[in-house]
Amino acid sequence: MIRNFYHNERCVMRYVCDLDGEKLAKIKKEYPSVICTQAVQDMIAVDAVDAVVIATPVSTHFKLAQLALAAGKHVLIEKPLATSVAECAVLIQMARERNLVLMVDHTFLYTGAVQKIKALIQEGVLGKIYYFDSERINLGLIQPDVNVLWDLAPHDIAIMQYIFAGMRPVSVWADGSSHVSSTSCDVAHAIIQFDTGVVGHIHVSWLAPLKIRKTLIGGSKKMIVYNDIEPSEKIKIYDKGASIDFGSETAMKPIYRSGDVYIPAFSDEEALKREVNHFLDCITLGEQPLSGGAVGLEVVKILEACDRSLREGKKITL
């Protein structure tokens, strides 16, 4: 974020604020023109500061975003937006009243891969969507203040909301276990059912032996494998499918289709760079953020439902 804002020609990075003095010193060495401070007020109080980027632990998001919005600053904040739907609603309201941009850093929405997938779905290439099945696992990074769902699932929830625009989640079920942490789960599965019949499954883990970021998206006409670890062939579109011939006399007869595979090229511009430019467009041109407060709230709504499902051991209707 610092690097991207620093090098963007359309803005000037004035302040970096961090409680950690050592980190600040390193940043000062790399970006000598930037004022480094441990007091957020030093930055918030300055009129010339138009926008603030908040990249802090989730538990501090609400307070810091409130502070910034109250001071009339546009806000770009790391995901998830806040720790509850109620907090999200307050921030959205504050931004709306002050006519400020409130944008959540759901970075994946700005990747060429996810934008390509959205385009394919919108063009109807996949046909009727069946499922979204995501594995987002690695060794670490265990977070102190949130469970693994709040840490990793926002990526997949935001991607689903973006590519399945118009579909409404109707129920959430989650299961998690705490193998290493004593308090919050470090391995978890969540299933999100949409009103259209699409089923989203998310597997997240801080305790996996290898890094996997793979999503299968199944449709009646085509199926996608989106492997974010692949350096250059991230999206594979399979012309595969199955259907049942119910008209057959004796019994149901499955028919399989297995055609070509297609790996589309797409822009490999850095997602963060795009996101920073989009944030600046929202501020200067009044564009609506792709990942604004409302998107952030929807993500948190599902995370809240996951937590409730974890506690109550049952499916939660939204």
Added chain:
Amino acid sequence: MIRNFYHNERCVMRYVCDLDGEKLAKIKKEYPSVICTQAVQDMIAVDAVDAVVIATPVSTHFKLAQLALAAGKHVLIEKPLATSVAECAVLIQMARERNLVLMVDHTFLYTGAVQKIKALIQEGVLGKIYYFDSERINLGLIQPDVNVLWDLAPHDIAIMQYIFAGMRPVSVWADGSSHVSSTSCDVAHAIIQFDTGVVGHIHVSWLAPLKIRKTLIGGSKKMIVYNDIEPSEKIKIYDKGASIDFGSETAMKPIYRSGDVYIPAFSDEEALKREVNHFLDCITLGEQPLSGGAVGLEVVKILEACDRSLREGKKITL
């Protein structure tokens, strides 16, 4: 099965019975010495027949196995053993009373890979087991008389019972959806909780664009990736892990360990060949089958619980 029994020197394959005349004709051409029939009674009634292999749709298992056991034949039967715990119990009882071998074709238990994994776990190489996470998906083969869990999950359930011998499943949760079939689910997830804290997750699908058979097994000391599609490097043992230093003053501090990876060699003898020999050993030497009736019943018990969970939308306590 036919090929393996035919070529096994320790037995003679006398009969093949199939309702499909065309299939019988092909078998007759390939194995001219074998008597082919469409009437099961032709085979069951013959005293010289000591054992029967049942490889038919699940819905017919109970009736055919009853017939064979009643006629004093040893039985090797495809998985799952039957369509309910009650049926399984009847077959087990019949076999016990007649001192007959009742063995279920849980083929994976006879693979070098699964036997290696069991040995590693028994030797304590993995430390405390955390989870078993399996993806068993493909395009097809959609079954007419069972859902995808009954078709594919028996493999993973049997593997877990085998490698986690002594652990007891305490709850089952399942979620599935019918995208192509009108009646039974074609994509599903199941979570099986064991009394030791181990969590087993199984993802099965008939509607995936590619064939995946991959299992992650996480432990406190080592983690395994078991990729059954790999032709030669099926098992990778990762010396990776995470722990929390709770003694740290300020906050919890995760510690990660990332060492060597080890790909053990193991026997690549065909699993079916081993299984056939084991079946013959059970008959002639009185050995206990690795995958006997009791194992088959345990698998069906969990499948029944999955079906109940699908119907009731909640976790089922076993």
Added chain:
Amino acid sequence: MIRNFYHNERCVMRYVCDLDGEKLAKIKKEYPSVICTQAVQDMIAVDAVDAVVIATPVSTHFKLAQLALAAGKHVLIEKPLATSVAECAVLIQMARERNLVLMVDHTFLYTGAVQKIKALIQEGVLGKIYYFDSERINLGLIQPDVNVLWDLAPHDIAIMQYIFAGMRPVSVWADGSSHVSSTSCDVAHAIIQFDTGVVGHIHVSWLAPLKIRKTLIGGSKKMIVYNDIEPSEKIKIYDKGASIDFGSETAMKPIYRSGDVYIPAFSDEEALKREVNHFLDCITLGEQPLSGGAVGLEVVKILEACDRSLREGKKITL
């Protein structure tokens, strides 16, 4: 071969001849209707035998093929056709005079993958062809009577001749080393230059730690990666390329193109089955074999040149 001819409805397999009595016994058990013999004359002398398949060490090919052709039998023979161009010429002449089919088992020509590649090249999809670069390595199987080039390179040479139909090889260079064998090379590289500027490189080895069968084919418009080990995605067509803008003022300026990747579906019918049917077509319908004597001779011509290059340490002009 035995399995494929046995199960082909268009012919009857009468005899199997092998010097190894144990092997014969196993074959007899599997194919009871077949007459097994250790004397080739038993088979050659029989009028009812129309065709003979020769799958023996290369050093015996010439003598056995002569015997069969002299007796008026059509011949399908394992690659390479014989141990010298002179021998090949004799066999071709004999077959021509007797109006018999002489076909060499260059199996790869009958695979869906190679046929697809040929079609793509013929349609001009690749543009001007630049190179063919093949890696065909494994641990074993070390042959007693030929070096690794004669064992493995016939596959690649035959594939090149087939897909580059009309191009003429003009020079051959080979380098090999004997690490394990005392006499003949077990790791080797060969480079075959064609009159069109296409350069073929073949890397063969009996001493590799893993099995690789991968070919890159570069063209001005598209490039192909043909990975024969891949179970289902053997051919990838890359819309990639580079060209030089010589018109640029200052200096040469390379221009790169990186578009979509496309994985075509093609028939996965067993190559041997196709080949057997083609052999039968050649006999019964008078078709010209795809891999007839002339193709076999061309392959041996290049292998001979490789041997000369190995001995003389220089490039051989054909």
Added chain:
Amino acid sequence: MIRNFYHNERCVMRYVCDLDGEKLAKIKKEYPSVICTQAVQDMIAVDAVDAVVIATPVSTHFKLAQLALAAGKHVLIEKPLATSVAECAVLIQMARERNLVLMVDHTFLYTGAVQKIKALIQEGVLGKIYYFDSERINLGLIQPDVNVLWDLAPHDIAIMQYIFAGMRPVSVWADGSSHVSSTSCDVAHAIIQFDTGVVGHIHVSWLAPLKIRKTLIGGSKKMIVYNDIEPSEKIKIYDKGASIDFGSETAMKPIYRSGDVYIPAFSDEEALKREVNHFLDCITLGEQPLSGGAVGLEVVKILEACDRSLREGKKITL
């Protein structure tokens, strides 16, 4: 290089010199404390400058390095050291006379992977070394002033010299073709024979559809696959091999060994960072550079022999 020297605490980066004004402006923005100039003399003439890093086209290496050494500066220079053995010898002599460090940027020698491989070979883990087979191909980056061998093969030549320390190259053979460039080859193969019987093969290309950086190293006891593209499992050690039982009565009998595979962990410290520190150690502590002038000369000697082989179409004895 700029980033690494800038952030190294043991030195101060004073000047950056580039003929391209735009590049300089960007560097100035990122490193405001650095003096940017288009005149190399500005930098060379300054007494306070102890060392110079030369990262320019190969054709300028000799002149710039002469200038720097003559001015009493230590020199770190990109590979290859110069365009001829004669030039290399002059630079080495100049550095020796002035007691200056002359180091070539053969970065791979400073990677954890290559250092691990060297250690394994030194410990005798591989047994007798058979071959080194490297594929280093990609689309681009086509160089204007050198052919693809001079651009890419220095990596493999330097690695071989480093890990096979003590072995002496005895002959070189190279083959290349110019498909896109009109003058110099863009795809090439080189074979370097060592006095111990080790055969090194290098495949380099600017015209490949995908990026491959893979090296096989075969030995009598173990074999290594070094895949530099793999993010985390770069080195695989195979306990595989073959030998011939010449004592067998009838004929030679190959014996194969196929054991475990082992993927060692090693430091993932950035190679450039290590290299920069090593350069500073050489200057301040008088250490001998791992990739000093003599190493650079040996690399150029083989590149020169490759060019001669390309011209003369035959193997060159060194």
